[in-house]
Amino acid sequence: MIKVSDGEIGSREFFAILYVMMAIRVTDSTPNLLHESGLTASWMIPLISGVALIGPVLLLFRLVKKYETGLIEITFELTGPFFGRLIAFLIFLSVFSSLSLNSRNYADIVITMYYPESSVLWILAVLILGAALYIAHRGLEAIGRTALLVVPLFIVTSVCLVFSTTNEMNYLFLFPIAGSGVTEVAKGGIGYSSLYADVIIAGVLASQVRTFNAYRKASVWGLWVSIGKMAIFLAVYVMVFDFHAVRNIAFPYHHLTRMSMVGTIANRMEAVYLAFWYAGAALHFAAYLYISAFLLGKVIGYKPFKQLLFPVAGTAVVLGMVPENYLEGGPLRMALLYSSSGMFLLLPVVLWGLDRMRKREKK
Amino acid sequence: MGDFLKRLFEGAGGDQQASANDVPKDPFSTNLDDNGKRLEELFLFPLNDALKFRELTTQSGQRVKVLFVTGAADTDKISDYVIKPLLNSETEGKQGLTDEIMNHVLTISGTEKISDFQAAVLKLINGNTVILIDGEKEGIAVETAGFESRQVAEPTREIVIKGPKNAFVESNDINHSLIRRQVKDHRLVSETAMVGVESPQKISILYLDHIVDRELVKKVKDEIDQIDKAAILTLSELEELLEERPYSLIPSTLSTERPDRAASFLNEGHVVLLMDNSPDALIAPVTFWALFHTAEDQFLRWAYGNFARIIRTIALFLALLMPAIYVAVVTFHPELIPTDLLLAIAASRERVPFPTLLELLLMEITFEILREAGIRVPAPLGSTIGIVGALILGQAAVQANLVSPLLVVVIAITGLASFAIPDIGLSVMTRIIRFIFIAAAFFMGFVGIALAATAMLAYAASLKSFGVPFFAPLSPHMPSSRDLFLRPILKKQWLRPLSMRPRDAIRAKPKGRSGS
Amino acid sequence: MKRGLWAIGVLLFVLFLSGCGARSELEKQAFVVTIGLDKGEEEHQIEVTFQVANPQVNTTQGAEAQNEKPSDTFTITADDLLSAKELAQSSLSREMTFSHLQTIIVGEDLAQDNLFHRIISSAMIDPEMRREAIMMVSKEPAQEFINANRPTMETRPHKYYEFMEDSWRETGYVPISNLNIFFQRTDGELFLAAYATAQRDPKHGVDEDAFLAGEVPQKGGDPVQIIGSAVMHSGKMVGKLNGEETRIAQLLRYHNLIKTMTASFPDPNNEEYRITVIMNQKSHTRIKVNTDQSPLKIEVEVPVRVQINSNLSLVDYTTSKKKRDHLKKSIEKDMEKASDSLIDKLQEEFVGEPFVWYAHARKDFWTAKDYVDYNWGQKFKDAQVDISYDVTIINYGEQLRPPTLEKLDKED
Secondary structure, three states: OOOHHHOOEOHHHHHHHHHHHHHHHHHOOHHHHHHHHHHHHOOHHHHHHHHHHHHHHHHHHHHHHHHOOOHHHHHHHHHHHHHHHHHHHHHHHHHHHHHHHHHHHHHHHHHHHHOOOOOHHHHHHHHHHHHHHHHHHOOHHHHHHHHHHHHHHHHHHHHHHHHHOHHHOOHHHHOOOOOOOHHHHHHHHHHHHHHHOHHHHHHHHHHHEOOHHHHHHHHHHHHHHHHHHHHHHHHHHHHHHHHHHHHHOOOHHHHHHHHOOEOOOEOOOHHHHHHHHHHHHHHHHHHHHHHHHHHHHHHOOOOOHHHHHHHHHHHHHHHHOOOOOHHHHHHHHHHHHHHHHHHHHHHHHHHHHHHHHHHHHHO | OHHHHHHHHHOOOHHHHOOHHHOOOOEOOOOHHHHHHHHHHHOOOOOOOOEEEEEEEOOOOOEEEEEEEOOOEOHHHHHHHHHHHHHHOOOOOOOOHHHHHHHHHOOOOOEEEEOEHHHHHHHHHOOOEEEEEOOOOOEEEEOOEOOOOOOOOOOOOOOOOOOOOOOOOOOHHHHHHHHHHHOOOOOEEEEEEEEOOOOOEEEEEEEEOOOOOHHHHHHHHHHHHHOOOOOOOOHHHHHHHHOOOOOOOOOOOEEEOOHHHHHHHHHOOOEEEEEOOOOOEEEEOOOHHHHHOOOHHHHOOHHHHHHHHHHHHHHHHHHHHHHHHHHHHHHOOHHHOOHHHHHHHHHHHOOOOOOHHHHHHHHHHHHHHHHHHHHHOOHHHHHHHHHHHHHHHHHHHHHOOOOOHHHHHHHHHHHHHHHOOOOHHHHHHHHHHHHHHHHHHHHHHHHHHHHHHHHHHHHHHHOEEOOEEOOOOOOOOOOOOOOOOOOOOHHHOOEOOHHHOOOOOEOOOOOOOOOO | OHHHHHHHHHHHHHHHHOOOOOOOOHHHEEEEEEEEEEEOOOOOOEEEEEEEEOOOOOOOOOOOOOOOOOEEEEEEEEOOHHHHHHHHOOOOOOEEEOOOOOEEEEEHHHHOOOHHHHHHHHHOOOOOOOOOOEEEEEOOOHHHHHHHOOOOOOOOHHHHHHHHHHHHHHHOOOOOOEHHHHHHOOOOOEEEEEEEEOOOOOOOOOOOOOOOOOOOOOOOOOOOEEEEEEEEEOOEEEEEEOHHHHHHHHHOOOOOOOOOEEEEEEOOOOOOOEEEEEEEEOOOOEEEEEOOOOOOEEEEEEEEEEEEEEEOOOOOOOOOHHHHHHHHHHHHHHHHHHHHHHHHHHHHHHOOOOOOHHHHHHHHOOOHHHHHHHOHHHHHHOOEEEEEEEEEEEEOOOOOOOOOOHHHHHHO
16 A cells, blocks of 8 residues: 555545534534524524634644644543543543434434435434445545545535525525624524534544644634535525524425526426435534544544444434434434533633643643 | 375376476586477477477587477578578687677577576577577577567557557567657666466566656565466456455556557556557556546647546446436436426326336346447447347337336436446446446435445545555545646646655646646 | 445345335326315315326327326315325325425415415425415415416416416516515515416406406406415415506515516607506615604615607607606606505505515614514504606617608698
8 A cells, every 4th residue: 555545634635524524514403503593693603603612723733733643642641541531431422422313313304305204214224324334434534535525516516505596585684683682692602612513523533634734724624614604504594584484494404405496497406405415414424423433442442443333323323213303302402512512612721721730740 | 185185286297297487497408419308398399399499500510409489489580590690600619609609690689598498498488599509508598589460550449539549469569669659768667577377478567767656566566476377368367366356346457558548657657567468558556537537638639628528527427327316306306307307207107017117227238238239249240239229229118118218318328428438447337336326216316326326435435556545636635737527738737646656746847837 | 345345235235124115106196286275164174276287198299198188176175285185195096296386376265364374384394395386366266266277378287387477577467476485474574476367357448557367358368367466464365466566566676576577658748648668677776774763764766777669659759858858757757656656555554565675674673683573564554655766768669760640640
């Protein structure tokens, strides 16, 4: 093996992984949560989340640069094996629960919007145990390269979608500008910042990225592109449906694809968007599965962590079957998002603090 | 036990039928007759009349034996440049008779000293003439190879409208010279390796020393060394033996019959393998782009070449996905079709007794049979296939309500599209993968297609051919001259793909203006 | 490699283990192209009329069925749309699907009922219902309308509505009304739905375009007329606008959806005759809303570009600048008058506006709550609306001056 067999990934691949992890959120029921808390100003929430994340992300960069390794190794180094494991376990829990909740969410979207007569288990199994497991199994390189191949297509379809619905938009619907009020919006922004905490979670893969610069560049780009996409789409949803209606639409992305018109000939393009969306979903869950298994491997100290992929995926599917419908998953998701927001905002700060203390002790 | 099995499989013949490599490395004796006899035995003389020998005496009375294998050696050359000078030579009493003959008598360019039977046999089967001299412990091998070979002809598989029109032939030397004609670089290395335990064949490994990654060469050579097979007749056989994943649908080497293409691969840092008897060159490693591009893309002007590439990209996707999309749309997503067309399809399907999938498979398999039959059928019968095909596919099946007319259109477009794919490996791969997509579409519509496509893409992207990722340099991204789906103008193609890790990454960088 | 094969094996196994229920063959489905909704005889019941396209008529030559009708129409009485869909299956051999539903026709009786909003909102839960479907209100019960509508040219019903919708964009007599807009305007804003009928009640002596559906003097042809609009307030029909009012309503929007329209005005230089012009908008209508004032003040300026199309009075406009200015002024005045009367009607009768002016008002508010509390609909009732037109005449027809018929005129 000549060059890439070292298993390292470059900045573009890492960016693509971050993109499939975060940007796809515009398509599920995340916008609903944000619309509910921001009304016409919901598009500002991701931007505020981004601002809230700047500090932790910068601290994380410093740590990664200093220790030249991944987030988990840093944690172990700084907090000792017990707390290291505990923190790794907490991150694992947050990643894994979001994996299983979201996978259910995606299956629900398919059933509600496209295949009303299919069973949840069937969709979940094919998505998680089939495609995502297989992709994750091919390794991080495969995830990165595949993501890099398809992410440009996702970006193009997103742009197409926005442009093909401009006829239906009215920018005035974005007013009143402050939406639900400044405090509400700011609260939402910080509370939902864990939607982009993937940029911190992906820090566990930092050691597999070729250089620190590549890691930093990809993280910054991944973060702002995902946030930008979310902000744009939230604004588009409000502009197309208006804020009264958008609160009642369960999956605005999929309603938007139905309104997408390319001229007068092809005005029912939603199945095409469906295909791209699901390809993205497969990659999204592949990345999540991989990280889950990776973290679990660290927690239990099991090196060939790829063998954990199958049990993790299986458990995710079983847990995904527990809620009766997507409404039950909603509050759980919200609770998860709020609690993990706190964790991910604080983690780099705590680690950095420990690092400083250590330095002082040495002196 | 082991010995017994070995003998069982090798046959009881033992010494008599030992292969060329098993010929003992016994040195020649000084006795000319003994040597001759020994060689006769090795070539099973009375039974096999391939080995010819001519005994002659020089002017000075020195006995010399000239041996060659008929068919492999050129007899005119032998009589003009070997026998004639030998007969006229005066060599009496001189020291180092072998050297004397080599240096002062023979009027042919390639000579070499040999001193054992193994070397003698190897030289003989490769068309050389062996000269044995009475009283000397060494013989002389003279290059007189004269295999019959055809003239350089036009390529048949990789046809271009514009560009060079010569193709490799079955002769290694001619192929060498065809490549040398393109790559006029003293650093073009041609190494030789032997494959085949029983009947060894020479393989030439060509690469540009200043560009290629040494590791790649080493890897290719290692792979060749590991081949343990009695006889390898052609490069295609070697291709499969070199393959890292023989079961995979995706090839890991590429064969081309165009010297110009081989030369351009050399320039990008690939390794080219040539072999006698094979009218093509094997390129390793291979990326998707190598399979997807044709020679003509670079010969045509920028716009024309890229237009062809765009069309080919569309064809590739159509060939892969068209039937699957048809199944998905018709059975899962009827809202996607404009109402008029939808009603038309529904109407024409009304009297078809099969479900869409079966209808599609029926047509698809018929088409594949037609295609296979079309290749095998003798040329004079070729038109029959066309007529039968057109009738079966076009008219009768529709009229008999076996299939709906739109489906015929779908299959025809798919078939046409698959002919537009340049590489035979890629084309067959597409045809096989198409069936996987049809199954996926049948089970889950567009969701199925998307998941299958992603999984397959992940598989392809994770593949490496001799260590080079399949989609490099697009993914993983590496700096390159972006000769991918589209090509930039030649002036801008100054960076060699780093996926090959060339040691000389920059081609002659344009001076002054860059093309704009 | 082996592991890869194993994973593929699992995938295939899962695939074959269970089937996907959503799959169905085209010929086993019945494609509903039009739905009619009417009030049922019982309280809380509706009558749903389905028009199902017949694929075997006028589609492909090979599958043509000679004696079948292009569509099958039947009516089911049920509690809501989806249960009607289920019930319809009792007589229909094919599975009914709404995936190609284009038009929803609501009988005027039902549209005026409180029930309607519930019916249509609950129907939206079905993902097959598409938000871009056109909504029309018919004067008579929808089932009568659908049954009476037998256009000669477009025997296939979906084609008929498709072409009709295209022509609306050219005339402006009918608003572009789809379900998406309907669901946007549920909070006090007015929604205009196309108004249609198959009953003729010709009205003569009306100024050119002030017709409602059914009133256009027409003989022969398809009985259906679609002109004017039904005004819906909070999902309930409260009144009608005629063709002319509908047009003006389109012009007063910021974003005019109508490309061009043909209108006629009395010729100011010869009151006996009318002058016909082609109008389009050269730029967006300028709308200024001032919510700080009480009463609410709205200023609207509509830039209109006009081409003279026919000039019955044969007044020579090309030579006289005075006449031209006169014409311009008179068109402006005429349109302002019509607009003012429309505004009066809206303020008095309907308490709301269909011009999306509320979106402009939103700029003045800081939070969504402030805006909702402001109660735009009520405030609009007393608003002071100031409408002005800015007419540019770009063209006086292809002839430089009208053919001289002065001699003839004098002889009369």
